Amino acid sequence: MKAAPQLARSYPSEQNSQGTDTYETSRSEWQSSSAILTSKVVSQQQSETLPMPPVSVGVDHVNCHNSTARVSHHQKPLTVNDLSPTPMHGSNLRVAYQGVPGAYSEAAAGKAYPNCKAIPCDQFEVAFQAVECWTADRAVLPVENSLGGSIHRNYDLFLRHRLHIVGEVHLPIHHCLLALPGVRKELLTRVISHPQGLAQCERTLTKLGLNVSREAVDDTAGAAEFIAANNLHDTAAIASARAAEIYGLEILEDGIQDDASNVTRFVMLARDPIVPRTDRPFKTSIVFAHEKGTSVLFKVLSALAFRDISLTKIESRPNHNRPIRLVDDVNVGTAKHFEYMFYVDFEASMAETRAQNALSEVQEFTSFLRVLGSYPMDMTPWSPSSSTSHTASS
Numbered sequence: 073m074k075a076a077p078q079l080a081r082s083y084p085s086e087q088n089s090q091g092t093d094t095y096e097t098s099r100s101e102w103q104s105s106s107a108i109l110t111s112k113v114v115s116q117q118q119s120e121t122l123p124m125p126p127v128s129v130g131v132d133h134v135n136c137h138n139s140t141a142r143v144s145h146h147q148k149p150l151t152v153n154d155l156s157p158t159p160m161h162g163s164n165l166r167v168a169y170q171g172v173p174g175a176y177s178e179a180a181a182g183k184a185y186p187n188c189k190a191i192p193c194d195q196f197e198v199a200f201q202a203v204e205c206w207t208a209d210r211a212v213l214p215v216e217n218s219l220g221g222s223i224h225r226n227y228d229l230f231l232r233h234r235l236h237i238v239g240e241v242h243l244p245i246h247h248c249l250l251a252l253p254g255v256r257k258e259l260l261t262r263v264i265s266h267p268q269g270l271a272q273c274e275r276t277l278t279k280l281g282l283n284v285s286r287e288a289v290d291d292t293a294g295a296a297e298f299i300a301a302n303n304l305h306d307t308a309a310i311a312s313a314r315a316a317e318i319y320g321l322e323i324l325e326d327g328i329q330d331d332a333s334n335v336t337r338f339v340m341l342a343r344d345p346i347v348p349r350t351d352r353p354f355k356t357s358i359v360f361a362h363e364k365g366t367s368v369l370f371k372v373l374s375a376l377a378f379r380d381i382s383l384t385k386i387e388s389r390p391n392h393n394r395p396i397r398l399v400d401d402v403n404v405g406t407a408k409h410f411e412y413m414f415y416v417d418f419e420a421s422m423a424e425t426r427a428q429n430a431l432s433e434v435q436e437f438t439s440f441l442r443v444l445g446s447y448p449m450d451m452t453p454w455s456p457s458s459s460t461s462h463t464a465s466s
């Protein structure tokens with residue numbers, strides 16, 4: 073028998089380094105604060121605290137320290153080359169997200185941290201690295217959508233990095249069809265968006281009678297920016313009304329998601345876990361693998377069910393360390409088993425004995441177990457995206 077895991081003890085007894093991880097829901101105070109940070113500004117900031125030569129920066133950064141600056145659409149998202157450790161100035165949290173201003177992830181960052189400075193990154197990998205090297209304090213990551221389902225490749229990122237989930241936020245998604253001013257729907261040959269944007273509007277696009285190809289790009293607002301930057305008259309983007317405003321596009325159709333109650337769940341990640349509590353609803357996310365054995369998944373889920381712990385989500389992903397297990401049987405041949413990582417979210421805090429006991433038991437059946445985070449559940453009142461005549465369900 074393996075030693076009981078000391079999962080609860082791995083949490084710090086104090087607040088995390090910024091002491092700011094209380095999940096807030098007030099939206100009104102939040103403003104996007106992502107204008108251009110030039111290499112000169114980066115150098116100045118570094119020379120204020122670091123006795124080393126300024127790090128050279130190849131492209132424009134986004135200003136994550138100037139809360140009064142307006143959004144510029146010439147700014148470039150952070151790339152992997154821009155990741156140099158920068159000191160924290162001021163009390164505002166710097167939140168990295170994938171995409172450009174106007175992306176839903178930026179809105180999620182603002183909902184989760186009303187006073188934050190949102191930092192656009194060109195890839196999720198960069199957003200994670202930005203937190204790891206202190207260029208940002210949090211990363212925000214979409215993991216699932218009520219219509220489009222799980223964003224699978226984002227699950228794989230959890231294991232490639234050592235960040236902790238410190239919160240979740242549910243964001244109603246209201247998609248618009250955007251094009252250059254004066255473009256008529258009938259002339260469109262192409263619609264571009266994030267794969268989730270395309271998936272969430274698939275039926276409505278058909279219903280609108282558009283004769284268009286669908287093309288996936290990295291983020292919804294990036295699609296809008298691309299159309300504006302390249303003056304594309306035959307292409308429309310599926311993105312937010314805010315993206316239309318930022319990139320000077322027109323809204324051809326408003327509310328084109330296939331169902332009005334279209335919601336995306338985002339998680340927030342930090343370098344340190346938060347202290348789990350019991351005075352409000354908490355969720356815990358774990359990931360585990362098992363080598364072989366009978367009914368392992370059933371046993372794991374029973375360990376939760378017997379303690380009245382509700383499961384809110386289960387996802388399986390290929391186990392990249394060992395994608396396939398071959399079992400030779402001299403008489404019959406070779407069985408090929410695909411190996412999985414299971415991601416499970418359940419409604420309990422790691423501060424609760426029942427959750428600690430459940431995970432002690434889970435460790436008995438699994439070859440690998442990691443707690444990704446124990447964090448407050450998003451309990452904000454339900455406010456779905458407003459319905460329009462174009463939603464397929466109407």
Ligand SMILES: O=C(O)C(=O)Cc1ccccc1
Nearest residue numbers: 175176177266268269291292
């Ligand atoms: O591309 C974006 O704007 C994102 O933040 C990802 C996304 C795409 C579609 C719905 C929700 C989130």
